[in-house]
Amino acid sequence: MTSSLSRLTRLAALGATLLLTIGALALPATAQEKPRTGGILTWFDYGDPGRLDVHAESPLVVQQATAGVYSGLLHYDPDEPSKVVGDLAERWTVSPDGKTYTFHLRKGVKWHDGQPFSSADVKASFDRVLNPDFKSPKCGASLKPMVASVEAVDATTVEFKLKFAAAPFLPSIASAWCRVAAKHILTKYGDLNAPEAQIGTGPFKFKKYERSSVIEWEKNPNYFIPGLPYLDGVKQFILVGGPTQLAAAKASKIMLWDVWPPMRKTQADELARARNDVDIYQAPINTLFLVFLNAKKPPFDNPDLRRAVNLALDRQELVAKALEGAGVPCAILDPKLVGDFALPLDEVAKAPGCRQPKEQDLAEAKKLVEKHHPNGLDIEVAVRQVGNYVDRAQLIVAQLRKIGIRGTLKTHESAAGYAAFGKGDFTIIATQDRAMDISEPSAIFHIAYTTQAGSNYGQYSDPKVDELADRALKESNRERRKQLYWELQRYLLAKGDHASIAVGWVEGWFFKDKKLRGYKPGLTVYDNNTFMKAWIAQ
Amino acid sequence: MREGRVKSVLARFVTGQPLGAAGAVVVLALIAVAALAPGLAPHGPKEATFAPYLAPSREFPMGTDQLGRDLLSRVIWGARLSLYVGVVSVVFGITLGALWGAVTGYLGGVADAGSQRVVDSLMALPPIILALSLMAALGQSVDNVILALVILLTPTAARTIRAVALGVAGTPFIEAAQAAGASRTRIIFRHLIPNCMASYIVLVTTNISYAIVVEASLSFIGAGAPPDEPSWGGMLTAGIQALETAPWMVFFPGLAISLAVFGLNLLGDSIRDLTDPRLRGGLG
Numbered sequence: 001m002t003s004s005l006s007r008l009t010r011l012a013a014l015g016a017t018l019l020l021t022i023g024a025l026a027l028p029a030t031a032q033e034k035p036r037t038g039g040i041l042t043w044f045d046y047g048d049p050g051r052l053d054v055h056a057e058s059p060l061v062v063q064q065a066t067a068g069v070y071s072g073l074l075h076y077d078p079d080e081p082s083k084v085v086g087d088l089a090e091r092w093t094v095s096p097d098g099k100t101y102t103f104h105l106r107k108g109v110k111w112h113d114g115q116p117f118s119s120a121d122v123k124a125s126f127d128r129v130l131n132p133d134f135k136s137p138k139c140g141a142s143l144k145p146m147v148a149s150v151e152a153v154d155a156t157t158v159e160f161k162l163k164f165a166a167a168p169f170l171p172s173i174a175s176a177w178c179r180v181a182a183k184h185i186l187t188k189y190g191d192l193n194a195p196e197a198q199i200g201t202g203p204f205k206f207k208k209y210e211r212s213s214v215i216e217w218e219k220n221p222n223y224f225i226p227g228l229p230y231l232d233g234v235k236q237f238i239l240v241g242g243p244t245q246l247a248a249a250k251a252s253k254i255m256l257w258d259v260w261p262p263m264r265k266t267q268a269d270e271l272a273r274a275r276n277d278v279d280i281y282q283a284p285i286n287t288l289f290l291v292f293l294n295a296k297k298p299p300f301d302n303p304d305l306r307r308a309v310n311l312a313l314d315r316q317e318l319v320a321k322a323l324e325g326a327g328v329p330c331a332i333l334d335p336k337l338v339g340d341f342a343l344p345l346d347e348v349a350k351a352p353g354c355r356q357p358k359e360q361d362l363a364e365a366k367k368l369v370e371k372h373h374p375n376g377l378d379i380e381v382a383v384r385q386v387g388n389y390v391d392r393a394q395l396i397v398a399q400l401r402k403i404g405i406r407g408t409l410k411t412h413e414s415a416a417g418y419a420a421f422g423k424g425d426f427t428i429i430a431t432q433d434r435a436m437d438i439s440e441p442s443a444i445f446h447i448a449y450t451t452q453a454g455s456n457y458g459q460y461s462d463p464k465v466d467e468l469a470d471r472a473l474k475e476s477n478r479e480r481r482k483q484l485y486w487e488l489q490r491y492l493l494a495k496g497d498h499a500s501i502a503v504g505w506v507e508g509w510f511f512k513d514k515k516l517r518g519y520k521p522g523l524t525v526y527d528n529n530t531f532m533k534a535w536i537a538q
Numbered sequence: 539m540r541e542g543r544v545k546s547v548l549a550r551f552v553t554g555q556p557l558g559a560a561g562a563v564v565v566l567a568l569i570a571v572a573a574l575a576p577g578l579a580p581h582g583p584k585e586a587t588f589a590p591y592l593a594p595s596r597e598f599p600m601g602t603d604q605l606g607r608d609l610l611s612r613v614i615w616g617a618r619l620s621l622y623v624g625v626v627s628v629v630f631g632i633t634l635g636a637l638w639g640a641v642t643g644y645l646g647g648v649a650d651a652g653s654q655r656v657v658d659s660l661m662a663l664p665p666i667i668l669a670l671s672l673m674a675a676l677g678q679s680v681d682n683v684i685l686a687l688v689i690l691l692t693p694t695a696a697r698t699i700r701a702v703a704l705g706v707a708g709t710p711f712i713e714a715a716q717a718a719g720a721s722r723t724r725i726i727f728r729h730l731i732p733n734c735m736a737s738y739i740v741l742v743t744t745n746i747s748y749a750i751v752v753e754a755s756l757s758f759i760g761a762g763a764p765p766d767e768p769s770w771g772g773m774l775t776a777g778i779q780a781l782e783t784a785p786w787m788v789f790f791p792g793l794a795i796s797l798a799v800f801g802l803n804l805l806g807d808s809i810r811d812l813t814d815p816r817l818r819g820g821l822g
Contacts, residue, residue, distance in 0.1 A: 243779050266779075266780050266783040266784075270781075321604075322605075391605055393766075394765055398584050398585065409766055411760070411765065
């Protein structure tokens with residue numbers, strides 16, 4: 001009894017000490033520090049976006065370039081990035097059958113050009129992305145399977161009717177790609193590509209776009225949340241290539257690196273030696289490193305050759321060398337990001353193509369290649385010149401050479417690469433990271449694996465994949481949903497002839513200037529890039 | 539008798555042109571490394587089977603790169619690539635330019651004036667910008683680097699050889715050939731061009747190092763040889779991404795470029811001295 005009391009006392013004392021310590025640590029950031037207004041936040045885009053239409057494009061740089069200019073109906077809470085909260089919608093209700101969502105909009109919101117915002121703008125935006133003839137690889141690709149119609153009930157109420165009760169609906173509406181654009185701007189310009197068309201309701205106004213140089217935003221003094229934003233503006237330098245990005249970071253030209261591509265360990269070490277005014281951290285980036293084969297063109301219209309590539313790729317080596325060990329090899333879903341919806345990693349590690357040592361898979365792959373091409377074959381290997389893609393591609397070319405596939409690298413400038421891949425103008429894309437739009441298990445299948453997936457570059461179609469993905473999307477029981485996703489992952493890993501091959505989930509190193517406050521990394525690389533609550537301490 | 543003569547010429551070259559002799563040694567070493575690359579390199583240049591960023595050691599005398607490839611093997615194979623690009627582009631580019639300059643210079647008139655304006659236009663563009671534009675249009679490959687270099691070198695050679703040809707064309711033996719009724723073709727190929735050969739040889743030797751530097755520069759900025767080819771310039775690009783972590787990735791390819799260019803320049807200068815009648819030191 002005495003012993004239990006003493007133990008309880010010790011536990012209480014420990015608890016009190018911990019609470020005091022946490023309280024003391026929390027104080028500087030909350031009670032003691034009042035957000036400071038003013039200052040310009042600097043960070044970077046990995047490439048030049050070229051076009052700026054957030055509804056029609058898919059590169060991260062497009063979303064980054066316009067993130068703070070627009071608002072969504074919902075968004076992820078900048079203070080608590082896993083929580084969906086209202087943005088232009090003050091509140092929302094769901095019908096008992098889960099198929100009708102009614103959003104009640106804020107009143108008195110104005111567009112950056114002074115025009116009033118209304119439900120007509122919401123309807124125009126979502127009608128645009130849901131139009132079957134409009135290619136919307138992000139917002140449209142995720143909403144089209146779920147949403148039947150959008151109606152403006154009155155000036156401040158919008159109703160979404162769903163085809164079925166869908167768990168990913170709210171996270172998808174909150175996605176940073178589902179921004180609300182002005183109806184009068186869409187009418188005037190026809191699209192949102194031009195800098196002049198960047199009229200939003202967000203915390204910042206679009207100020208300047210110098211091609212291949214810089215994108216600037218300035219504070220929106222009429223932002224609908226009084227007192228925000230704290231910053232006077234945001235400056236995004238367009239920095240192409242790892243050495244340029246690292247040099248800018250080392251020279252204190254940028255205050256934040258929380259964006260793709262992440263730093264590799266060697267880069268983070270160099271930065272740590274150069275600057276002591278930054279916090280460097282390692283984190284996942286909710287992005288899958290994929291290889292795409294063109295299933296519509298020889299030689300990869302042949303399932304045997306797709307299977308051979310799947311068997312030959314050494315994911316563990318690719319993660320170890322190209323990502324310097326920061327990544328989760330082989331997984332189609334990463335347990336760190338979607339919990340138990342992901343197939344257990346020890347099961348994934350036994351799948352063909354993933355299992356180690358590689359000898360058995362390589363021998364089988366070689367036989368498959370020799371069956372159709374006794375003297376091996378020569379192919380062109382496409383790669384965009386961004387991040388460390390070229391390094392990754394060289395490793396992949398070296399791995400494929402072991403089974404008689406001799407690759408020649410063809411490099412593309414970033415936007416030109418996307419254009420070529422979108423048209424199916426490639427044989428194999430050696431590497432292409434696909435970032436999730438929402439932190440939800442359905443995301444990756446609707447980005448890379450289903451027939452209608454936004455990044456199904458290989459144009460592969462498997463009715464069973466579509467059916468399982470669709471059933472999982474519609475399933476409301478969590479356990480049954482998990483089983484469906486497990487079945488889908490097992491099917492893809494066992495069949496091994498899909499044109500989208502998962503190499504691994506990307507992790508990396510990032511940094512934040514110690515003076516930067518009020519900023520938390522989002523769950524996906526696209527979220528929380530508006531900087532609406534960010535501020536710079538003195 | 540002939541052996542003795544060769545030895546004597548070599549001895550006079552070494553004593554008369556010691557720097558040129560040093561350059562010749564470097565160039566011969568470069569040729570030997572390039573020719574024997576498959577036997578000399580301990581590993582394949584694209585074989586990424588080792589740990590990345592290994593510092594120079596007995597097993598890997600130049601260390602390994604970011605993908606775990608043996609840098610020594612890549613530098614050795616890089617000599618073959620550099621020399622191949624340098625020699626082929628210069629031989630084709632200078633030969634084409636020399637023929638162009640000699641023929642149009644001798645013909646004169648509209649052909650000469652017109653072709654010289656073309657040369658002016660090509661020479662007005664900064665060489666690296668012209669090379670970059672050509673690579674952007676042609677696409678990345680070793681053959682296209684050679685083609686870009688040929689286009690870059692041809693006008694320089696045309697301008698230089700034209701000047702030489704104009705001088706030769708005014709000499710009495712050409713006038714004698716004309717008086718004897720020799721055709722233009724015969725005069726150009728039997729009398730004019732052989733008398734421009736000294737300048738041609740100098741142009742070839744001095745421009746190989748230039749071509750190597752241009753190839754390395756193009757590869758350095760990602761517009762030259764495909765990234766997995768063992769190009770010294772491409773190795774430098776990879777190296778600057780880990781300058782502090784793995785300085786050997788920059789040091790050894792940089793050293794290789796410097797040595798090759800140094801050797802070729804020394805040899806080229808000596809050949810120019812030997813063939814220029816206004817300078818002393820000819821082999822007689």
